[in-house]
Amino acid sequence: MQSLLLLATLTVLVGVTLTVPAQEKRVHHQRDLSDHAHDDSHGYQYDHEAFLGKEESKTFDQLTPEESKTRLGKIVDRIDTDKDGLVSHSELHYWIKHRQRRYIQENVDKHWKEYDQNKDGKIAWEEYKNTTYGYYLNDEFDDVDDKASYKTMLKRDERRFKAADRDGDLIATREEFTAFLHPEDYDHMKDIIVQETLEDIDTNGDGKINLHEYIGDMYTPGDGESEPDWVQTEKKHFLEFRDTNKDGLLDAGEVANWILPGEVDHADNEARHLIHETDTNKDEKISKKEILANWNMFVGSQATNYGEDLTRKHDEL
Known part of the structure; x- marks a missing residue:
């Protein structure tokens, strides 16, 4: 009987773990177009995710080169809204x-179906809280090792939910729930993003971020491992650019300037990058022919890259 009870408890806990909000909701930095580094010398995955989603x-x-090119051609026709046969910067942007x-x-959409329990087209805070954290709030789970961390997450979620809930009724419309899940896209959520970032990186609890904390959030050296060059670059950025008042610490204002630089438009930068790399006749627009000639930058697949590697290795032999 005890073993069956233990199994049931573990089953519930596994279920609870799966309902915890996705990690994209824990914002540290302005959302980029891709989680991959934008370095064409090491592949085009950033460009693929920016262009396709x-x-x-x-x-x-998973597509063959032929299938990729065919689909890309159809996408180009959709992008070319004025039907002049060319994709301009504004159209690509x-x-x-x-x-x-x-x-x-x-x-x-994915989260909405999970949390709108009564199917009324809105998500109340109680619905969200009970779906995500319900079992961890029960006294019978007081001995769960990570209950404290879930309680901390609950407080953060409640604070963020209330910030997204513009009318203060603790019931989120679709727009309010979108602001809750993706606060980086809403001006009225910026203070929450800064506050969460400070809480996550400020390990000594003084309300500011020092150089050690700043680097520690991005890099933890292994035993005998030499420090990468980029770490030195980040230290320089901290001292010369991030810490504007030169007190050795980042306060809330400096953190905001770091993670929410309002002048950065990643979509604009990517559109300019793709045109620069593929505009062979330098007319500042790209034709379908120019795009298809560089299809691998826009939609090239891992399977294709693997095949090209095999061919290259065969030729080298």
Whole structure:
């Protein structure tokens, strides 16, 4: 009987773990177009996710070169809204922004079905709290090792939910729930993003971020491991650019300037990058021919890259 009770308890805990909010909701930095580094010398995964969206890029990863090119051609026709046979910067910029908005909406759709328990088209705080943390709030789980961390997460979620809930009724509309899941896209959520970032990185609890904490959030050296060059670069950025008042610490204002630089438009930068790399006749627009000639930058698949590697190795032999 005891073993059956233990099994049932573990089953519940596994279920609870799966309902904890996705990690994309724990914001530290301004959301980029991809989680991959933007370094074309090491591949085009950043460009793929920026151009296609994170989920759609996974689909293209499974396609043959012929299928990828065919689908890319159809996408180009959709991007070329004025039908002049050329993709301008503004058309490409709009497309990339559209793909990012679609990713956000699909992400909200996935969570919405899970949390709108009474199917009334809204999500009350109680619905969200009980679905996500309900079992951890029960006294019978007081001995769970990570209960304290879940209680901390609960407080943070409640604070963020209330900030997203503009009318203060503790019931989120779809727009309010989107702000809750993706606060980096809403001006009125910026203070929450800064506060959460400070809490996560400020390990000594003084309300500010020192150089050790700043680097420690990004890099932990292994035994006998030499420090990478980029760490020295980040230290220089901290001292010369991030710490604007030169007191050796980042306060809330300096953190905001670091993680929420309002002038950065990743979609605009990516549109300019793609045009610069593929505009062979330098007319500042790209034709379908130019795009398809560089299809691997836009939609190239992992399977294709693997095949090219095999061919290259064979030729080298």
